Amino acid sequence: MADLIFCEPTELYNILNQVSKLSRLAEPNYLCLLDVRSKRQYDESHVITALRVKKRDHQYLIPESVDLECVRYCIVYDSNTSSLELSVRRWQDEEEEEEEEEEGKEKDKEEDTELLPGPAVEFGQILIHFTRQPVYVLRGGYECFSGMYHFFRTQKIIWMPQELDAFQPYPxxxxxxxxxxxxxxxxxxxxxxxxxxxxxxxxxxxxxxxxxxxxxxxxxxxxxxxxxxxxxxxxxxxxxxxxxxxxxxxxxxxxxxxxxxxxxxxxxxxxxxxxxxxxxxxxxxxxxxxxxxxxxxxxxxxxxxxxxxxxxxxxxxxxxxxxx
Incomplete structure (x- = not known):
């Protein structure tokens, strides 16, 4: 079983900007960047190349498009996780609330709270059973990273291979x-x-x-x-x-x-x-x-x-x- 460790924002920045002859983002098993925020947040903006993690019956779904066992870097982020320890979190997550709104359902929202790992840590603890390399949790989440590197925010969801080949890495x-x-x-x-x-x-x-x-x-x-x-x-x-x-x-x-x-x-x-x-x-x-x-x-x-x-x-x- 792999380890679950923190990834600093500067580390993710450098991982995104590594090159061989072309950007290493074009390599299929180089980076798997996973966003566990709500669909609304993801659609508003996310880190380039990030995939949104979906849920079904309160359970995170493992992305089928990625061979996690072969990925060099598997990095998970949520909004602002800054600890691998337990934290106070609402029982009903934002994604479920949003889906209910979209379907026009009227349900009472749970306001109970309890000690739970942050979403990125929770999903990371699942991923370590599928990877050989460590699973990284982005410290400070999307809020911290996008504040430092606003130019890596995007609404683009699908990246074609030729687009990744043409990506211009930063210093x-x-x-x-x-x-x-x-x-x-x-x-x-x-x-x-x-x-x-x-x-x-x-x-x-x-x-x-x-x-x-x-x-x-x-x-x-x-x-x-x-x-x-x-x-x-x-x-x-x-x-x-x-x-x-x-x-x-x-x-x-x-x-x-x-x-x-x-x-x-x-x-x-x-x-x-x-x-x-x-x-x-x-x-x-x-x-x-x-x-x-x-x-x-x-x-x-x-x-x-x-x-x-x-x-x-x-x-x-x-x-x-x-x-x-």
Missing amino acids: IEILPGKVFLGKISQACNAKMHKDLKIKAHVNISLETTPYFVGNADKLLHVKVEDTPDSILFPFLRHICHFMELHLRLGSVILVFSTRGISRSAAAVVAFLMHYNEETLKRSWAHVKKCKTNMRPNRALVAQLLEWERVLHGEYLTDISEPIY
């Missing part, structure tokens, strides 16, 4: 609401800038973008080629100080390179090592969890190890072991 969130990691096309996307409130760029590529041109206070352009012997180490201190200053100013920072998986990922790892006073291994693990396809080349890994020695006075991470 990955490294520090919630503060630091994002992306690629050049995202750095040139006006809508993404507006949605994420990007106020500063760290560009680690030879390409340029139309943003912050000539404004050294908001743009740090480190011109490093994407080659097996790229040299980033001499710029790490400047990158870290630039990013730290903008965090103090409350600016949202986008760090990017051409594809967003090597040079910019290495820069973000270096920054976390500096900002959190962490080892290379720990900072690497954090970035890897956020962006699963990050892969700085071996030359950059060696330079990050040297950066670890500068920060901590000694080498603490064994890069001969696979840290990918």
Whole structure:
């Protein structure tokens, strides 16, 4: 039997924005996102790709269109669950009330309350018997997630495969609401800038973008080629100080390179090592969890190890072991 654990809003955001060659949302067994709110709430808006969970005779129905045993991420959300423990809840749920209204039935509404798990937790406890991977409950539910990422709200119910193939992922969130990691096309996307409130760029590529041109206070352009012997180490201190200053100013920072998986990922790892006073291994693990396809080349890994020695006075991470 699988575990039932919380998923933070930033985790769901990053799961929605993972890529291989295309968005991973196009993979049939990648994500099963389930909405256990009422039909009225779901129809008003829900998180992109979410399926509404239906009930029959007071029992949740398992979606037949999904092979839960093979799904990598199974995430359930309701309106605002913030605990996996019991909570006070009305006996008669909103979905039943709505269905009665639609059918024109006149019934007395129960006002009794009792201690019950939230709807997402209740359904999650059922799902763990059908999955191999953990079942996640979205902390704060739809209200919290949609408040943070309003641009992922939709009324669209059916997604065609070609629509998922064409989905444009957003930059990955490294520090919630503060630091994002992306690629050049995202750095040139006006809508993404507006949605994420990007106020500063760290560009680690030879390409340029139309943003912050000539404004050294908001743009740090480190011109490093994407080659097996790229040299980033001499710029790490400047990158870290630039990013730290903008965090103090409350600016949202986008760090990017051409594809967003090597040079910019290495820069973000270096920054976390500096900002959190962490080892290379720990900072690497954090970035890897956020962006699963990050892969700085071996030359950059060696330079990050040297950066670890500068920060901590000694080498603490064994890069001969696979840290990918």
